[in-house]
Amino acid sequence: MLRTHTCGELNKEYKDKEVVLCGWVHRRRDHGKLIFIDIRDRYGLTQIVFVPSVSKEAHDEAQKLGPEFVVKVTGTVNVRPEKNVNPDLSTGDMEVCATGLEILNSSEVPVFEVDDTADVSEELRLTYRYLDLRREKLLNSLKLRHKLCAVIHSFLDKQEFLEIETPVLTKSTPEGARDFLVPSRLNPGEFFALPQSPQLFKQILMVSGLDKYYQIVKCFRDEDLRADRQPEFTQLDMEMSFAEEEDVFDVTERMFKIIFKELKGIDIKTPFARITHKEAMDKYKSDKPDLRKEQGEDFAFVWVVDFPLFKYNKDEKKWDSEHHPFTSFREEDSGLLEGKDLDKIRSRSYDLVLNGNEIGSGSVRIHKQDVQQKIFDIIGFDQEEAQKRFGFLLKAFQYGAPPHAGVAYGIDRLVAIMAGLDSIRDTIAFPKTQKGNCLLTDAPAEIDAKQLKDLGL
Numbered sequence: 541m542l543r544t545h546t547c548g549e550l551n552k553e554y555k556d557k558e559v560v561l562c563g564w565v566h567r568r569r570d571h572g573k574l575i576f577i578d579i580r581d582r583y584g585l586t587q588i589v590f591v592p593s594v595s596k597e598a599h600d601e602a603q604k605l606g607p608e609f610v611v612k613v614t615g616t617v618n619v620r621p622e623k624n625v626n627p628d629l630s631t632g633d634m635e636v637c638a639t640g641l642e643i644l645n646s647s648e649v650p651v652f653e654v655d656d657t658a659d660v661s662e663e664l665r666l667t668y669r670y671l672d673l674r675r676e677k678l679l680n681s682l683k684l685r686h687k688l689c690a691v692i693h694s695f696l697d698k699q700e701f702l703e704i705e706t707p708v709l710t711k712s713t714p715e716g717a718r719d720f721l722v723p724s725r726l727n728p729g730e731f732f733a734l735p736q737s738p739q740l741f742k743q744i745l746m747v748s749g750l751d752k753y754y755q756i757v758k759c760f761r762d763e764d765l766r767a768d769r770q771p772e773f774t775q776l777d778m779e780m781s782f783a784e785e786e787d788v789f790d791v792t793e794r795m796f797k798i799i800f801k802e803l804k805g806i807d808i809k810t811p812f813a814r815i816t817h818k819e820a821m822d823k824y825k826s827d828k829p830d831l832r833k834e835q836g837e838d839f840a841f842v843w844v845v846d847f848p849l850f851k852y853n854k855d856e857k858k859w860d861s862e863h864h865p866f867t868s869f870r871e872e873d874s875g876l877l878e879g880k881d882l883d884k885i886r887s888r889s890y891d892l893v894l895n896g897n898e899i900g901s902g903s904v905r906i907h908k909q910d911v912q913q914k915i916f917d918i919i920g921f922d923q924e925e926a927q928k929r930f931g932f933l934l935k936a937f938q939y940g941a942p943p944h945a946g947v948a949y950g951i952d953r954l955v956a957i958m959a960g961l962d963s964i965r966d967t968i969a970f971p972k973t974q975k976g977n978c979l980l981t982d983a984p985a986e987i988d989a990k991q992l993k994d995l996g997l
Contacts, residue, residue: 542612548584552633554617559636561586562644564674565609566654568602575602579613582679587626587635588613598641608647608654608671614640662965666979669970681967684803685955689756691802692776695795701752701778706741708734708758713929718762720771728996734760737948739864740933742779743905746944747936754778756951768897768953768964771976779946784904785890788947789843792892792900800839804958812841812892820844830896839957842893846870849887850918858920863889865915866933867903877914892949899954902947909937 543562550559563581570576575590590602605611615636626632651668652660656677665672672678693703712719712733719733735741737759745753755777762771780787793810800806813831820829827847831840849869850859859882861867868888869877876885889903906912912934916926926934952964965971972978 546583547579547581547586548630550586550617550631550634550636552617552619554634555619557617558639559615559617561588561613561615561636563611564647564654565605565607565611567607568605570603573599575599577602577605577611579611580674584630586631588615588638589618589635590638590641594637595639595641598638601641601643602638604643606647606649608650608674609643610645610647612642612644613638663973663979666965666971666973669980673969678966681955681959681961682969684959685951685967687803688799688951688955688958691799692754692756692795695798696754696778699752699791701754702750703755704745704750704753705755706735706738706745706757710735710741711932713740720760720762723995723997725995736761737775738777739866740930742777742946743866743933743941743944744936746779746781746905747939747941749781749942751781752779768956770952770964770968771972773964774951776949776951777946778902778948779944781942781944783943783945785845785888785945788890788902788945792947792949796841800958804839806839808839808841809837812843814843814845816846817844817848818846826896827891828893828896828898830893832895840895844891844893845889846886847889847891848883849873849885850882852883859918861915861919862887863901863903865919865921866905866912868906868911877918882918888945890947892947894954894957897953897957898950899957900947900949902945904943904945907937907941907943909934912937 542560544560545554547561547563561579563579563586566578566580566585568575568577573592577588577590578585579588590599592599613636615638618635618637620626620633620635650671652658652664652671654671654674656675660672673682696703709722709732712721712731717736719736722732722734724730724732738755738757742753742755757775757777758772759775760772763769778788778791780791789811793812797808797810800808815823815829817827820827823829827844829842829844831842832838834840848862849867851862852858853860870886870888873885876882887903889901891898892900906915913923913926916922916930921929952967955967956962956964959967961967970978970980977983
C-alpha cells in the first residue's frame with residue numbers, strides 16, 4: 541500500500557518511527573524556513589513539518605503545494621512540545637517531520653473552502669459534491685448512516701429475519717404519489733414503474749412462507765419535494781407473518797434501544813409512549829406530536845395508533861384509504877363498513893414519531909381476498925379495476941395467505957434527526973434539489989432522437 545498509517549491514527553506512542561501518510565492538503569503555513577501543512581483523509585488530520593536541513597528536496601517540493609493537492613509524505617514522528625499540543629485533534633500531540641514528499645495529484649483552487657465553518661450555498665455544495673463530501677460534517681453523517689445500517693443488519697439477523705431483494709422494475713400500482721415510469725424497449729408502448737415501496741412484494745413474501753423479511757431499500761416517488769423529501773429515498777422495510785401490532789412494536793423498540801445505545805450512547809426509554817390519532821389531534825393538533833417537552837427527553841418516541849381507515853376526497857367526492865388499501869381495521873368496527881360513517885372506522889395502522897417527525901409507518905395487513913375486495917369496492921375499484929392493478933396479489937391470497945403485519949422506517953430522516961441536521965439531503969451522498977435535479981451530473985437531461993426511436997417514443 542502507498543501508506544503505512546492513516547491521518548487520524550498517529551500519536552506520541554509512535555515517537556521516532558518512520559511513517560508514510562497519504563491525503564489531501566487541508567491547509568499550508570509558511571513560517572520562514574519552516575513549512576507546515578495539515579494533511580487530511582477521512583480518518584483525521586496530521587501536521588507535517590518540512591525542514592530544509594532535514595530534506596531540502598522535500599522542502600522545495602512543499603513550496604508548490606496548494607489546497608486539496610493529493611500528496612504522499614514520508615517522515616519521522618516527533619512529539620510536540622507541551623505548549624504546541626493541539627487538544628482538539630487526536631493527533632495533536634505529535635507531528636511528522638518530512639523526509640520525502642510526492643505530489644500524487646494537483647488541484648484547481650477549490651470553489652469553496654473544505655471546512656465546516658465556510659458559509660457555502662447549497663447549490664454550490666451540490667454542484668461540487670465531491671468537495672462538499674470532504675467536509676467533516678458530511679463525512680460524519682455518512683459514517684453514522686453506515687453504522688446505523690450495520691446495527692440494523694446485525695440485530696435483524698439475530699431475530700431470524702431474512703434480507704430479500706425485491707424488483708426495481710415493476711408494475712405501476714399507484715400508492716398515493718406519482719410513479720416514475722420506465723419505457724420498455726422490448727414491449728413498445730408499455731412501461732415499467734419504479735417502486736414507491738416494496739409493499740405488494742413483501743406481502744407476497746409472507747404468502748410464500750418466508751415468515752420474517754427485511755430490506756434496506758430504495759423507493760421512488762414523483763412528488764413535490766421539501767427538506768425531508770427526495771424523489772429517491774431509502775427505507776428499512778420489514779414484514780412478519782403470524783404477527784400483530786404488539787409484535788411489530790416489540791421488535792422495533794428493542795432494535796431502536798440498541799441503535800441509540802451503540803450509536804449515541806443513550807439509553808432510550810421503552811416501551812415507547814402510545815397515543816391514539818384522535819388524542820394526538822385533540823391535544824397537539826398534529827398526528828406527529830413532539831413529546832420532548834412532556835417527557836423532557838432529547839429523543840422522544842411515540843406510537844400514534846388508531847388512524848381512520850378512510851378519508852373523504854372532496855374533490856373527487858369519494859372515499860380514499862388513509863394509508864393504503866391493504867391496511868386492516870379493528871374487528872369491532874367492521875359493522876360500519878356497510879354504513880355511511882366510514883370515517884369512524886379505525887385502522888390497525890401505526891406511525892412511529894420521533895421529536896415531531898414521522899420516521900416510520902406500518903399496519904396489520906388484510907390477508908383475506910373477500911375483505912380486500914370489499915375495501916377496493918369502497919374506494920372505487922371494482923373487480924375489473926382491482927384485477928388490473930393488483931390481480932397478482934389477489935391471486936396470491938387464494939393460496940393460503942397468513943395473517944401478517946409490517947412497517948417501514950425512513951433511513952434518511954432517522955439519520956438527520958440523530959445527527960442534528962436540518963435536511964435529509966445532508967445524509968445522502970448524492971441528493972437531488974427541491975426541484976428534483978442532480979446538480980452534479982445535470983440530470984435529468986434530454987436524450988437523443990435515436991434513443992427515443994428505440995423506445996417507440
